Amino acid sequence: MNELRREVLRADLADLARESVPVDLREAVLQGSRRATVRRRVATAVAVTAITALAIGTLAAVLPGRRALPTHPTPTVTASPKVTASPLGYADPTLSAWTEKTGPSFPGTLYLAWLNPGQTTGTYRLDFSVLANGRLRTASLGDLSTDDCVNRSYALSPDGRYLAWIVGDPRGRVGQTLVVQPTDGGPATRYPAHAACSSGYGPYWQPDSRSVFVYDNERGPGTLNITTGAFTPYVAYGSPFSVWSANGAYRAYSDGLEIVVLDRNGQVVRQHAHPAGTGCCGGFSVRGVSNDGRLVGVGPSPSETSGSNWGFMTVFDVATGKDVKLPGPRIQAVEQVVFGPNGRLLLVTMGPNTTLTLYSAAGNQIAAAVFPGGPAVPGVLAYLP
Amino acid sequence: MGEQPLAAPAPPPSLWRERATTAEDFDAFVRARTPALLRSAYLLTGDQYLAQDLVQSALIRTHRAWRRLETQAHAEAYTRRAMYHVQVALWRRRPKESTMDTPPEPRYHAPDEAGAVLNRVLLRNALAKLTSRQRAVLVLRFFEDLSETETAQLLGVQVGTVKSQTSKALARLRVVSPELAQRYFAEVTR
Numbered sequence: 001m002n003e004l005r006r007e008v009l010r011a012d013l014a015d016l017a018r019e020s021v022p023v024d025l026r027e028a029v030l031q032g033s034r035r036a037t038v039r040r041r042v043a044t045a046v047a048v049t050a051i052t053a054l055a056i057g058t059l060a061a062v063l064p065g066r067r068a069l070p071t072h073p074t075p076t077v078t079a080s081p082k083v084t085a086s087p088l089g090y091a092d093p094t095l096s097a098w099t100e101k102t103g104p105s106f107p108g109t110l111y112l113a114w115l116n117p118g119q120t121t122g123t124y125r126l127d128f129s130v131l132a133n134g135r136l137r138t139a140s141l142g143d144l145s146t147d148d149c150v151n152r153s154y155a156l157s158p159d160g161r162y163l164a165w166i167v168g169d170p171r172g173r174v175g176q177t178l179v180v181q182p183t184d185g186g187p188a189t190r191y192p193a194h195a196a197c198s199s200g201y202g203p204y205w206q207p208d209s210r211s212v213f214v215y216d217n218e219r220g221p222g223t224l225n226i227t228t229g230a231f232t233p234y235v236a237y238g239s240p241f242s243v244w245s246a247n248g249a250y251r252a253y254s255d256g257l258e259i260v261v262l263d264r265n266g267q268v269v270r271q272h273a274h275p276a277g278t279g280c281c282g283g284f285s286v287r288g289v290s291n292d293g294r295l296v297g298v299g300p301s302p303s304e305t306s307g308s309n310w311g312f313m314t315v316f317d318v319a320t321g322k323d324v325k326l327p328g329p330r331i332q333a334v335e336q337v338v339f340g341p342n343g344r345l346l347l348v349t350m351g352p353n354t355t356l357t358l359y360s361a362a363g364n365q366i367a368a369a370v371f372p373g374g375p376a377v378p379g380v381l382a383y384l385p
Numbered sequence: 386m387g388e389q390p391l392a393a394p395a396p397p398p399s400l401w402r403e404r405a406t407t408a409e410d411f412d413a414f415v416r417a418r419t420p421a422l423l424r425s426a427y428l429l430t431g432d433q434y435l436a437q438d439l440v441q442s443a444l445i446r447t448h449r450a451w452r453r454l455e456t457q458a459h460a461e462a463y464t465r466r467a468m469y470h471v472q473v474a475l476w477r478r479r480p481k482e483s484t485m486d487t488p489p490e491p492r493y494h495a496p497d498e499a500g501a502v503l504n505r506v507l508l509r510n511a512l513a514k515l516t517s518r519q520r521a522v523l524v525l526r527f528f529e530d531l532s533e534t535e536t537a538q539l540l541g542v543q544v545g546t547v548k549s550q551t552s553k554a555l556a557r558l559r560v561v562s563p564e565l566a567q568r569y570f571a572e573v574t575r
Contacts, residue, residue: 002570002571003570003571004555004569004570005568005569005570005571006527008568008569009527009569010527010528010530012504012505012508012568013428013508013523013524013527013528014424014528015504015505016427016428016505016508016509016512017424017425017427017428017528018424019427019433019505019509020420020423020424020426020427020433020436021423021433022419022420022423023419023423023437024416024419025415025419025437025440025441025444026412026415026416028441029415029441029444029445029448030448032441032442032445033445033448033449215506239503240503241502241503253503255503255504255568257568
C-alpha cells in the first residue's frame with residue numbers, strides 16, 4: 001500500500017509554480033475588456049440590423065407588388081488579436097576593461113562578484129573582482145536588469161581563468177548563447193548552446209575547467225567542451241545539477257530530502273537525509289562540498305526566502321547527519337561558506353560590513369577582509385590559496 | 386431681485402470618488418494578485434505565455450463584473466473560478482484530451498539550488514504528460530488545497546469525476562516518473 005506524501009507534492013508544486021514570471025497585465029486586461037465591450041456592442045448592432053433586415057425583407061416579400069430588398073451579407077465579427085505582454089529584451093554585454101586599486105590584504109586569490117546599481121535607473125552592473133596581493137582588479141558587465149540571464153548564470157571556472165554566462169531572453173523562449181570570457185582579458189567565445197536561462201540550471205563548470213555543464217533546451221543536460229565546442233549528453237548517475245568540490249574529487253546534490261555525495265566516477269560515497277527535507281522547515285539546497293566529500297554547505301530553498309533565515313548557510317556533516325558548529329562568533333549571519341584545501345573554511349558574514357574570514361581546520365582565524373557595507377555585497381566565486 | 390437660474394447640478398463628489406476608487410481598486414487588485422494567479426495558471430498550462438493568456442482572460446471577465454463584486458476576496462474567487470472555467474471550456478472544446486509531447490522549457494526562477502531544480506524538471510516533465518483535466522485537478526487539490534467537493538464545485542463537475550481524475554493523475558505521475566513516485570508515495574504496511 002502506498003500513501004501520498006501530500007506535503008512533498010504540495011511543496012514541489014509551489015516550487016514549480018514560482019517559475020512563472022510576474023508580468024504586469026493591467027494594460028492588457030483593460031484593453032481586452034474594452035475590446036470585449038466593443039465586440040459585444042458590434043455583435044448586438046449586427047444582430048439588431050440582421051433581425052431588422054430580415055423583418056423588412058419578410059415584410060417586403062409578403063407585401064404584393066413589392067420587390068424584396070437586397071440583403072447584405074452579415075458582417076463577421078472577428079476576434080481581435082490577443083494581447084500578450086511583449087517579449088522582454090535582453091542584455092548581451094561585453095566585459096569592460098579591468099581596473100585596479102588597492103584592496104584588503106588576504107592570503108591567496110579571491111574571486112568575487114558584486115551587483116551594483118548601473119548608470120541608469122533600473123539597470124545593474126555586475127562587477128567581477130580578483131583580490132590578490134592586496135590589489136583588487138575589477139571588470140564589469142553593464143546595463144543588466146535583475147532578470148537578465150547573465151545575472152542568474154555567471155560562473156567562474158575552478159582555476160579562475162574563465163567566466164561563463166548565458167545570454168538570452170529570461171523567459172527561455174529564444175535561442176541562447178553561452179559566453180566564455182577569459183579573465184586575463186582575452187576575447188570572449190560564444191557557443192550556440194540553447195542553454196536554459198534560469199538560476200540553478202547552470203552553467204556549472206566541471207573540475208577540468210575546460211568543460212561546462214549546461215541544461216540545453218534542445219539537447220537536454222550535458223557538458224560543452226570550450227576547446228572543441230563538442231556537446232556531450234549527461235548520462236552519469238545522479239542529478240546533473242551538482243556542485244563540485246574545489247579539488248574535483250567529489251560532487252554533491254540534494255533531491256529535496258537527502259544529500260547525496262558522489263566521487264568523480266559517479267559512485268555514491270555518502271548519503272544522508274537532511275532535517276529540512278522532512279517538510280518541517282522548508283526546503284534546502286546544496287551549495288558546496290568539502291574536498292574530502294564529508295561536509296556540505298547547505299542553504300535554504302527559495303521557499304524559505306523570508307524572515308531571519310534568508311540567505312544563511314550551515315555546514316552539514318553527511319557522515320553523522322548533524323550540523324557542524326562553525327568557527328567564529330556564536331551569533332553571526334553566515335551568508336556563504338566556501339570550502340578550502342586542508343580543511344580550511346572561508347565564511348562570508350554580514351553585519352554593518354561584509355567580512356570574509358578564513359579559518360584553519362582547527363577553527364583558528366587565519367585572515368579576514370572587511371568590505372564596506374551597503375547594498376552591494378560581494379559573493380565569493382572561488383578561493384585559491 | 387429676480388431668481389437666479391439654477392446651474393446644472395454637478396455630479397455628487399461622492400460618485401466621482403466612488404468611480405475613481407473602483408478603478409483604483411481594480412488596478413490594485415490586478416497588481417497584487419496577478420503573480421499568485423500566474424502561478425496557478427502556470428501549473429495549469431505548463432507555459433508562461435499560455436498562463437498569461439489564461440490569467441488575462443479571467444481578469445477581463447473580472448473587470449467586466451467588477452461593479453458587482455463587493456470585496457477583493459470576492460474578486461479573487463471570481464477570477465479563479467473564471468480561470469478554471471476557461472480551462473474547462475478548453476478541455477470541452479477539444480475532441481480528445483491530449484498531452485503535450487514536448488515538455489515546456491525551463492524558465493526564470495529565483496536563485497536556488499541543484500536538488501530543487503532537478504525536482505522541478507522532473508515534475509514539469511511529468512505534468513506535461515498529464516491531460517489538462519488531470520493537471521487542473523492536481524493543482525486544485527494539492528496546490529490550492531481545495532477539498533474534493535470544492536474542486537467539483539469550482540470545475541462544475543461531479544465529485545466522483547474529481548476523485549477519478551485525481552486517481553488517474555496520481556497513477557499517471559507514478560508511471561511517467563518513477564523518481565517522483567518514490568518521492569511522493571511512501572510505502573505503508575498494514
